[in-house]
Amino acid sequence: MRNPLKYSALMAMVFLCKSALALDAPDKTYTLEQALDYALANNPELSIMQARIEQxxxxLGEALASFYPQIKTSLSYQHSDNPAQAFAMIIAQRRLDFNGGDFNHPGGVDNYRPQVTASYSLFRGGQDYYLSQAAELGIESSELEKSATRNRLANNVATAYYGELAAIEAHQISRRSIEAVQSELDQSRIRFDAGTVLKSDVLSLEVQLAEAKDAEIQAANAIELAQSMLKTLLGSSANDSFAIAESAEHALPETPASFEDLLNQAMGQHPELKAAEKRAAIAEQQLAAAKAAHLPRADAYVSYGSDSKDLAFSSNRDNVSAGVMVEMDIFSGFATQEKIKKAEHELTAAQEMSRQTRLRIENQLKSAQLKLQEALNRAQVASVAVDAAEEALRLVNAQRQAGVVTVTRYIEAEVARDKAHTRRINARFDALRAEAELKQASGLWQ
Structure with a gap:
């Protein structure tokens, strides 16, 4: 027989082991490509754009409905003692009797008429055609807007991703600086106790340590802020676990192509520009539909039903009506003219929006190209500065150990080294962010 105490103890140990493993298990790390894929699959803004495509x-289906026959059924009831109406209802009910009743005083007559009516639009001045064309262009515009959203989202994810990497490296530098200053401070305190170091040197190192700790706090907070932004872009909640792949290497981007080549590429494929052009084309179709309201309209119809004094249906009382109706607005209170004016202004606005989009893309493209070139130049200069700062710190540290330089000179060399590393980090990730912005301006992220 199983011992319940032993079994409970065993289960408790298993639970504790699983909990420990779960705590020790590292969070899944995401490369930039994995983060982009996750964002494109989970960001709610893309779901919104997909819903607009379906809309x-x-x-379009609603616009195409005008090309199909319209069928409806109805049931009407009428009661009248008007001789003319009552006489017409009696005839429709096939109950006319010349030998019975007084035609001038027929009394109250009930008439029930169930019927089915079919109608078909023969011509509406081309309005149905123009509106259906506008609806088709609306689908294309919605799909391009979704591509534009993907383009912006990818750039934002890449920018936030590089921002977190930059904050992580800055945090590592600040921690390394804290360790170096703390070590020097500990040695200086020992020397101060021995009477070989001034109190001012110890105080200077304490100030430097406080500044290094302040930088470490700011860098740690920058990591949290960048990660929070990334989670939002990825469609994750603030409590979801998420970590980026810090060990992934991100080489400096290549020198950008000429502005003319980049501009030709962007003008041929940028989804925002294409969507703006589609919206202008939609406005053209809507203007044509508004102008078509001046033309005549023709509709054909057929109706089948029966008239009876009660709801009983009989094929002996059924009847069919068919015809064609042509109508044309002579005066509509200037409503048609105002609709045309409205459509013309909407077309002008759409065309100007397309031009504005083109100018904005050109500006973004030029700005991103200049930023990338500048960041690449800065990165090259910063790499040389880092090597020089590291060597200077090594020499000053050796001189400090020998007691031939003051602690102030050591602090200056330490600060110069940290600033050089920070400039190189900023330049490198500024170049990567500029490359991402250049891809967005060129429409390459879609």
Missing amino acids: ANAQ
């Missing part, structure tokens, strides 16, 4: 599809 545009539904609008």
Whole structure:
């Protein structure tokens, strides 16, 4: 028989082991490509854009409905003692009797009419065609807007990702600086106790240590802020576990192509520009539909039903009506003219929006190209400065150990080394962010 105490103890040990393993298990780390894939699959803004595409599809279906026959059924009831109406209802009910009743005083007559009516639009001045074309362009515009959203989202994810990497490296530098200053401070305190170091040197190192700790706090906070932004872009909640792959190497981007080549590439594929052009084309179709309201309209119809004094249906009382109706607005209170004016202004606005989008893309492209070139130049200069600062710190540290330089000179060399590393980090990740911005301006992220 199983011992319940032993079994409970065993289960408790298993639970504790699993809990310990879960605590020790590292979070899944994401490379930039994995973070981009995750964002494109989970960001709610893309789901919103997909819903708009489906909405545009539904609008196209609604526009195409005008090309199909419209069928409806109805049931009407009428009671009248008007001789003319009552006489017409009696005839429709096939109950006319010349030998019975007084035609001038027929009394109250009930009439029930169930019927089915089908109608078909023969011509509406081309309005249905223009509106259906606008709806088709609306689908294309929605799909391009989704591509533009993907383009912006990818750039934002890359920018936040590089921002967190930069904050992580800055945090590592600040911690290394704390360790170096703390070690020097400990040695200086020992020397001060021995009477070989001034109190001012110890105080200077304490100030430097406080500044290094302040930088470490700011860098740690920058990591949290960048990660919070990344989680938002990825469609994750603030409590979800997330970590980026810190060990991944991100080489400096290549020198950008000429502005003319980049501009030609962007003008041929940028989804925002294409979407703006589609919206202008939609406005053209809507203007044509508004102008078509001046033309005549023709509709054909057929109706089948029966008239009876009660709801009983009989094929002996059924009847069919068919016809064609042509109508044309002579005066609508200037409503048609105002609709045309509205469509013309909407077309002008859409065309100007397309031009504005083109100018904005050109500016973004030029700005990103200049930023990338500048960051690459800065990165090259910063690498040389880091090597020089590291060597200077090594020499000053050796001189400090020999007691031939003051602690102030050591602090200056330490600060110069940290600033050189910080400039190189900023330049490198500024170049990567500029490359991401250049891809967005060129429409390459889509």
